[in-house]
Amino acid sequence: MIxxxxxxxxxxxxxxxxxxxxxxxxxxxxxxxxxxxPLVETPFFVLQSIKTKEVAFIVTNPFNTFRDYEVKLPDEVLSTLEIETEKEVITLVILTIHDPFNQTTANLQAPIILNTHKKTGKQFIMNGSGYMNKHLLIEPLEVEQGEY
Known part of the structure; x- marks a missing residue:
């Protein structure tokens, strides 16, 4: 369908x-x-609504940037999404794009979980996880004392 x-x-x-x-x-x-x-030549994707053209989220794989990021899915989510193995799962996070780009943030508190085999999805809100909805995608370079 077009x-x-x-x-x-x-x-x-x-x-x-x-x-x-x-x-x-x-x-x-x-x-x-x-x-x-996919957003060609970038590590980003668009999660595009089928119903509404204007509803589209820029998303990315959080594990490429946030190496210690962890998502533990409760049984309820596994059941809802019909997840049987880890291989079926794609985890993405929604980005808020800013200008300049180095101010872009990622919502690590509420990842998008997709089951690639069953084609089901859910935004899973991890309350109490310590993650926030606005983590800088690009950490600022630390300037050593005395450097200008």
């Missing part, structure tokens, strides 16, 4: 490339179908 997208214009999105979010995404509860589209 769909209008926020960043890719009019494109073909196959039915098998649609992830279903049973409860939507917090703040976008009516948006229950999304496609994951």
């Amino acid at each position: 769909r209008s997208t926020k960043f890719h214009g009019e494109i073909e999105i196959a039915e098998e490339d649609i992830y279903r979010f049973e409860s939507g995404i917090p703040g976008f509860l009516e948006e229950t179908e999304f496609s994951l589209l």
Whole structure:
């Protein structure tokens, strides 16, 4: 099916490339179908709503940047997403893009969990995890004392 997208214009999105979010995404509860589209020549993707062109989130794999990041999924989430093995899971985090780009933040508190086999998805909010919804994607370089 041809769909209008926020960043890719009019494109073909196959039915098998649609992830279903049973409860939507917090703040976008009516948006229950999304496609994951690559942003060419970047480590980022767009989680694009199938229903609403303007609803699109820039996402990335958090483990590439935040080496100590951990997500422990409770049984309820594993069941809801029909996850049977770790190989079926993609974990992404939503970015808030800023200008300048070095001010861009990642929401580590509420990752997007996708089951690549069952094509299910959920934003999992990790309350009490110590993670915040605004972690700098690029850590500022520490300037040594006396350097200008």
